[in-house]
Amino acid sequence: MRKGKTFVISGPSGVGKGTVLKALLEQRKNVYVSVSATTRTARPGEEDGIHYHFLEKSVFQEWIAQDAFLEYAEYVGNFYGTPKKFVDSAMDEGQDVILEIDVQGALQVAEKRPETILIFIAPPSWEALEQRLTLRGTDRPEKIQERLQRAKVEFQSADAYHYVVINDTVENAARELDAILTAEHCRVMERMEMIGT
Amino acid sequence: MRKGKTFVISGPSGVGKGTVLKALLEQRKNVYVSVSATTRTARPGEEDGIHYHFLEKSVFQEWIAQDAFLEYAEYVGNFYGTPKKFVDSAMDEGQDVILEIDVQGALQVAEKRPETILIFIAPPSWEALEQRLTLRGTDRPEKIQERLQRAKVEFQSADAYHYVVINDTVENAARELDAILTAEHCRVMERMEMIGT
Numbered sequence: 001m002r003k004g005k006t007f008v009i010s011g012p013s014g015v016g017k018g019t020v021l022k023a024l025l026e027q028r029k030n031v032y033v034s035v036s037a038t039t040r041t042a043r044p045g046e047e048d049g050i051h052y053h054f055l056e057k058s059v060f061q062e063w064i065a066q067d068a069f070l071e072y073a074e075y076v077g078n079f080y081g082t083p084k085k086f087v088d089s090a091m092d093e094g095q096d097v098i099l100e101i102d103v104q105g106a107l108q109v110a111e112k113r114p115e116t117i118l119i120f121i122a123p124p125s126w127e128a129l130e131q132r133l134t135l136r137g138t139d140r141p142e143k144i145q146e147r148l149q150r151a152k153v154e155f156q157s158a159d160a161y162h163y164v165v166i167n168d169t170v171e172n173a174a175r176e177l178d179a180i181l182t183a184e185h186c187r188v189m190e191r192m193e194m195i196g197t
Numbered sequence: 198m199r200k201g202k203t204f205v206i207s208g209p210s211g212v213g214k215g216t217v218l219k220a221l222l223e224q225r226k227n228v229y230v231s232v233s234a235t236t237r238t239a240r241p242g243e244e245d246g247i248h249y250h251f252l253e254k255s256v257f258q259e260w261i262a263q264d265a266f267l268e269y270a271e272y273v274g275n276f277y278g279t280p281k282k283f284v285d286s287a288m289d290e291g292q293d294v295i296l297e298i299d300v301q302g303a304l305q306v307a308e309k310r311p312e313t314i315l316i317f318i319a320p321p322s323w324e325a326l327e328q329r330l331t332l333r334g335t336d337r338p339e340k341i342q343e344r345l346q347r348a349k350v351e352f353q354s355a356d357a358y359h360y361v362v363i364n365d366t367v368e369n370a371a372r373e374l375d376a377i378l379t380a381e382h383c384r385v386m387e388r389m390e391m392i393g394t
Contacts, residue, residue, distance in 0.1 A: 120385075122392055155392070163380065164388035176383050182376035183360065188317075191361035195319055195352070 002194075004030070004091035005184055006113065008099045008106045009177075011121030012151030014133040016167045017100055020121060023174035028181065032090040034099045037063070040078040053083065071101060071108035082109070096181055103157045110160070117184055118161040119177065124168040126152065199391075201227070201288035202381055203310065205296045205303045206374075208318030209348030211330040213364045214297055217318060220371035225378065229287040231296045234260070237275040250280065268298060268305035279306070293378055300354045307357070314381055315358040316374065321365040323349065 011017050025031055037053040039060050048054045055063070060079045063069060072081025082105070087097045099109065109116050123129035129151060133144045158164055163180050167173040208214050222228055234250040236257050245251045252260070257276045260266060269278025279302070284294045296306065306313050320326035326348060330341045355361055360377050364370040 119383075122388065125392065155389075158389060159385055161385055163383040164385050164392075165383055166388065166392070176379060179376040179379035180383060182373060183380035186316075186360040186362055186373050186377060188356055188358055188361050191319065191363065192352075192355060195322065195361075195363070 001094045004095045004097055006087060006097045007117045007119055008101060008109055009119050009121060010101060010103050010106050012154055013147050014129055014136060015121050015123050017121050019170050020167055020173045023170050024177050028178055030095045032095040032097050034082055034087055034097055036080055037083050038078060038080045070112055071105040073104060103154050107160060119163045119165055119180060120158040120161040121165050121167055124166050198291045201292045201294055203284060203294045204314045204316055205298060205306055206316050206318060207298060207300050207303050209351055210344050211326055211333060212318050212320050214318050216367050217364055217370040220367050221374050225375055227292045229292040229294050231279055231284055231294055233277055234280050235275060235277045267309055268302040270301060300351050304357060316360045316362055316377060317355040317358040318362050318364055321363050
């Protein structure tokens with residue numbers, strides 16, 4: 001059976017990562033979107049193992065000591081991370097694993113596992129991103145400018161990525177993402193093992 | 198306008214390169230299949246500029262001196278080669294260019310233009326290739342064994358390629374080829390230039 005591969009998806013707030021991933025899952029089988037672990041308490045409606053793996057802080061720290069995370073970080077007193085074990089068992093079952101994480105996390109994963117494919121989701125233009133953030137209506141103008149500035153800085157890190165998918169339409173972006181997953185399974189090493197000599 | 202890229206397609210005799218390429222052209226626009234130049238005389242039905250660019254030997258040698266070929270070789274007294282100018286003008290017009298050439302030619306192109314994407318078309322198994330060559334009915338058994346042996350040796354060179362497309366069914370192979378072309382246009386450098394910072 002074909003073994004799965006790991007793909008990291010990053011991109012600025014408001015770029016539509018979630019929508020593109022949803023469209024991908026509708027058109028492609030054998031894709032597992034990784035669920036992060038966290039030490040923060042569950043909010044109403046959040047389920048353990050679905051939205052997050054909720055862990056005690058002592059357990060999280062034990063896992064760090066055991067090198068059980070592909071990447072992790074601390075935000076305002078809580079830990080967030082990607083446990084290796086769920087990623088690895090999905091890949092062993094032949095599923096491609098998608099980690100939706102930020103640039104810092106992506107670079108940690110790339111360091112640990114250089115074979116990971118890094119994909120950055122970008123807006124067609126900065127004006128388009130500004131417009132989307134405005135239409136979303138959740139942020140004040142100053143906050144939108146701050147997000148936009150952060151997005152541009154983050155995009156500088158995209159040169160550490162392998163691919164940039166442009167979310168001009170969800171359909172195009174999902175098609176590009178799908179093509180990248182297909183193409184990466186055509187890599188020479190995987191195929192030479194399949195065919196033999 | 199998006200600039201085209203060059204893709205090399207190689208693969209053993211009988212693997213079905215022509216059929217897969219035909220299927221690709223039916224489902225994808227902006228693809229130009231390069232026409233080779235040759236010094237051999239045209240056979241009945243062959244048209245200049247369609248099947249080959251038929252050149253006088255003196256002209257071919259002048260073009261070699263001018264470094265006007267991406268690759269060339271001599272077989273039994275005749276020269277064959279890929280003129281740069283048709284490839285370059287197609288790419289400038291935004292077309293992806295496909296060169297259907299052998300492994301030796303592919304390595305010459307890769308040396309001259311390392312950005313070229315090399316794709317090897319392989320059979321699902323060696324038994325499958327043997328069966329296809331037998332069903333084709335054009336070769337005696339010894340000739341088939343010879344082709345099979347050469348195919349296996351050629352496949353050793355596939356590690357110099359970027360991708361291996363498996364022609365199990367024409368539909369799957371064309372889909373993989375299509376995905377590789379799409380994915381290669383999602384490469385970071387091309388996209389960073391498109392979006393700007």
